[in-house]
Amino acid sequence: MARIRYFRKIIPFKLSKEFLQESTKTIAKKKQRWLTFVKLSLSASVTLMIAVFTIVSYIHQTEIAERNRIQDERLANATHDKDLEIANLTRIQDQIIANITRYHDLEIANLTQIKDWEIALANLVIANETKIQDRQIAEENRNEDRAQQQDLHYETVYATYIEDISTVLYKQPYNYSMFKDNEKKMLYIRRKTLLTLRSIDSERRSQLFVFLHENNLLPDQSSPNTTISLVGADLRHIVIKSPVTGQYQFNSLSLLSLNLMNATFIDCRFTGKTNFTGSIVSNATFSGCTFENIVTMYEAKLVNASFIDCVFKKETQMKDSDLNDAQFIRSSFDKLSLISVNITNGSFIGCTFTDKSEFNRSEMQNISFVDSIFKKDLKLPDHHFDQVSLNYCDFRNVSMENTKFENSSLIYANFSDANLENVYFIKNTFLTNSDFYHSKYSWVHFTETVLVGSRIDLTNVLLSNVILPNGTWSINYDQILKNGDAETNVSLRPENSITGDCSFKCADADEEMCLMERNITLDAFIVFLDDNASNYSISAYFGSDSECAENSTDVLISSSQTTFKKQLQNPYIKSNNGTIQWKSAKLEFKLVTEKKGFFNLRVTFHKNSTSCLIDNIEFRLKQVPNKKPS
Structure with a gap:
């Protein structure tokens, strides 16, 4: 909007003098x-x-x-x-x-x-x-008074015994009047010895044992007429330690059916055959002892017994004995035989085994062979574990050569850091969940064994009929029934059968039937028979150069122990040009109860089957793959 400006116009005028004076007064x-x-x-x-x-x-x-x-x-x-x-x-x-x-x-x-x-x-x-x-x-x-009295009593009994036996042994007139022969004298000394052993303490028992040794009275198998029998003797807690002047040497010592509980033998030498049969040797200790000849321990009780730094130069025989918690430490065996013994929780630590070692039909669970050596000698038999329970056994750092495990159980066995050379695990041996970590192998065989769940490197081992760690089979199928393209190991009747080029034909089938038979054993596959995933099959090729009626020939497999039977029959075959026409047939089945034994495989050519042929008969065992749930 425009602005309007106003201007005042100045108009000039002229005032009079009077007016100015009046105005000045008014203003004043x-x-x-x-x-x-x-x-x-x-x-x-x-x-x-x-x-x-x-x-x-x-x-x-x-x-x-x-x-x-x-x-x-x-x-x-x-x-x-x-x-x-x-x-x-x-x-x-x-x-x-x-x-x-x-x-x-x-x-x-x-x-x-x-x-x-x-x-x-x-x-x-x-x-x-x-x-x-x-x-x-x-x-x-x-x-103390009682002890002194008891000690005095022991000493009196012992002194009386020594005096009495010395009189019997060394006073000839007395002997002539008292004993008619040496047998009665030995019998008298035996009775006196057994009664005295029951009446004295362990210290004097030890002294009495040494007295018998020094007087050549200890039972000697080589001199039964001049030594006494200690059957039933109480030798508990005796301590026999060789003096510094020389070792005690016990010749052909026969300690039968006596009590050696908590006994101790230190630095002793046992020459001749030593026999502990029927004795109680529990908690006994043999330290630094040498056994020069055969040692026999039949039906003996050696619970928690200890053999430390001992040398067994000949065969050591243990049979039907109880060796629970027994310990063999840094000992050597030239020949060891354990038959039907129980050595659960025992140990062979740092031991050496040479010659032939046999462990048969024994319970050896949770036993330890740590740092032990099984030596190899090609001239000698190998070491053998047969029908032995070795579950949870410890074979760590063991050096094992020329050794065989057969029909044995080694579940959870530990072979870590072991050195295995020419070792065989065969014939139904179970190594389930065993551990071969960092072990070294040379010519190690696994035959008819179970390795399920085991930690093992199978690169340099030989496998035959084995269940592998992952549960799969390594099986040699041809071992059940081998088709060798030759008529071997079969029963033929030459008068009514002829053989073609690796096939069979009955020459007289128009008049009578022909049979071929073979016995089959499944013993080599026993580890698979316990597996629920095992299936069997029979297969064969049936042929004809003219015409073969259906069911003219068959293959029958049956059990020698049960009523089990399976039959494979030929299909209808016709050849028009005179050449042999072949057709295959196969039958699969499962054995539920048969685990062992023999089977009979029979091939039958019925009447009127002259033109029928059969070849490539196979009897196989195979693993059925796991079925995934739908």
Whole structure:
């Protein structure tokens, strides 16, 4: 919007002199009145200002006084409250001090009472301990007296025995009058010895044993007429330690059916045949002993027995014995035979086995062969474990050569860091969940064994009829029934059969039937028979150069022990040009109950089957793959 500007027009005019004078007087009067008004106003303003200042000062002073009064009142109230608080705190503190003092006094009184009770109880305990100590001292004195009396009794019995036996042995006139022959003398010494052994302590038993040894009276298989029998003797806790002057040498020692529990033999030498048959040798210890000849332990009890640093130079025979927890440590065996023994939780630690070692029909679960050596000698038989339970056994760091495991169970066995050379695991041996970690192999055979769940490197091993760690089979099918393109290992009747080029034909089938038979055993496949995934099949090629009626020939497999039978028959075959026409037939089945034994496979050419041929008969065992759930 445009702005409008106004201009005042100045019009010039001219005033008269009188008018100017009148105007000047009027202006002077007005000015005088204004000055008078200003003076009056100023005077009134000063007074008003003084009055206002006075009023303001009064009000301000009043406010200051009121504030001071309020402040004084507040200060007085605060002082009063503080005094009350101090008074209350003082009263509470006095009460607390009084309570503490009272509690302290009560505590002192209680402690004093408890101390008095403790002193009284201590005095009572001291009195009781004194009584008990007095009783113990009295009991110890009585026991010592009894021990001295018992020891004196033992010594008297032992001395009497020594004197009596010495008289019998070395006083000839006495012997002539007392004994008619040497047999009666030995019988008398035996009776006296057995009675004395039951009546003395272990220390004197040991001395008596040495006395018998020094007088050549210990049972000697090579000199039965001049030594005594110790059958039924009590030789518990004896300690036989060779002196520094030389080893004790026991010749042909025969310790039959006696008690050697907790006995100890240290640095002794056993020459001739040593026999512990029927004896109790539990918890006994043989340390640093040498057995120069055959050692026999039949039906002996060697529970927790220990053989430490011992040398067995000839055959060691253990049969029907109990060796639970027995320990063989750093010992050597030239020939060891364990038959029907129980050595569960036992150990052969750091031992050496040479010649032939046999472990047959024995329980050896949780046994340890750690750091042991099975030496190889081509001139000698190998080491053999047959029908042995070796579950949870420890073969770590073992050096094993020329060794065979047969019909044995080694479930969870540990062969870690083992050195295996020419070792055979054969004939229904179970190595389920076994461990061969970091083991070295050379010519190791697994035949008819189970390796399910085992940790093993199968790169350099030989496998035949094995269930592998992953559950699959390594099976040699041809071993059941081999088609060798030659008529071998079959029963033929030359008068009514002819053989073609690897096929069979009956020459007289128009007149009578022809038979061929063969017996089959499944023993080599026993590890697969226990597997629910095993199937069997019979197959054959049926042929004809003219015409062969259906079911003119058949292959029958039957069990020699049960009523099991399976039959494979030929299909209809016709050849128009005179050449042989072949047709295959196959039958699959499953054996539920048959685990072992023989089967009979029979090929039959019925009457009127002259033109029928048969070839390539196969009997196979195979693994059925796992079926996935639908």
